[in-house]
Every structure is written in C-alpha cells, then in structure tokens.
Amino acid sequence: MSILNMPFKALSDPSRRKIIQMLKGKDMTAGEIADNFQMSKPSISHHLSILKQADLVTDERRGQNIYYSLNTTVFQEVVNWFFNMTDRSGGFENEKD
Template sequence: MGDVWKALADPTRRKILELLKNKSLNAGEIAAEFNMTKPSISNHLSILKQADLVDSEKIGQNVIYSLKTSVLEDMLKMLSDLTGREDK
C-alpha cells in the first residue's frame, strides 16, 4: 500500500489519474496536458504503474495507459473499515 500512497501524494499523478478516468490515453496525449518534459511524465507513469494504479498496453508504436480501479477500491474499503464504528 505504501506505493499507492506515494503515487497519490503527487498532484501531477492525481491529475494523470483524473485524465485516465475519462478514457485511455497514450503517453504523448497525457504529456500534452502538462507543462513538463516527456521523461518527467514517463517517470510519473512508471510510479503509477508500480503502484498498480494504471495498466499499460503496447499497441503498435504507442503505449496506451488506462486507469485500474481495483487498488483504489481496496483502499476505499480499508479506509471505510478503519473509520467505521459499530453502534453500541
């Protein structure tokens, strides 16, 4: 879970996840949304992949990134379990 928290701590990575919420994109399409170098975007995508928050698939010359919701759903459940209270 530590990789997930690290990935979500950065606003650029959160914005990438927000973009991928709407549709799958290649790295160039993602980079076009930011004022930073493509290697920087690539590093952010690598961190998101390590945290298992995005999937990537090579199609021809492009790598297509898509949002993976299972880890986020697991985190929400864990947080819900931690904050849930039983009525006494």
C-alpha cells in the same frame, strides 16, 4: 510494509492524481497525457512508471503508442482503507496497514 504503501505514495503527487483523473474518462497514450502538462515527457514517463509500480494503471503498447488505463481494483483497496477509518467502532490492532 503494507501493500497499500505504494498506491498511497503514488497518490501523494498532484501530477499523478491529475493523470489518474484523466484516465478516468478514457484510455490515453503517454504522449496525450504529456500534452496536458508543462512538464517534460521523461518526467511524465517517470510519473507513469510510479503509477504502474503501484498497480494503479496498466499499460499496453499498440504500434508506436503505449496506452495507459486505470486499474480500478487497487483503487478499491485504498477506498476500503478510508472506509475502515470512517467506521469509528474500535481499535486498530487488526488493521492491515
């Protein structure tokens, strides 16, 4: 299975896409992120875990807080998938995913 599968699955949920958009502006703690949702904190924690597994975000503890940041390099790989798709030159046999 392609390495792209986890990021694609991770991005299929609207709450997780919203988290990604929030992190675009600045790094945020789990609590700050959760404040932007109606959902319970454990649910947000779960979503953060999935984004982390997909390598779309990184986390770092600072004292009591855990800060989440966007990892743009994995993003680039997903963007490349779409880029390949826009190039309508030919076949699919050599594609990665």
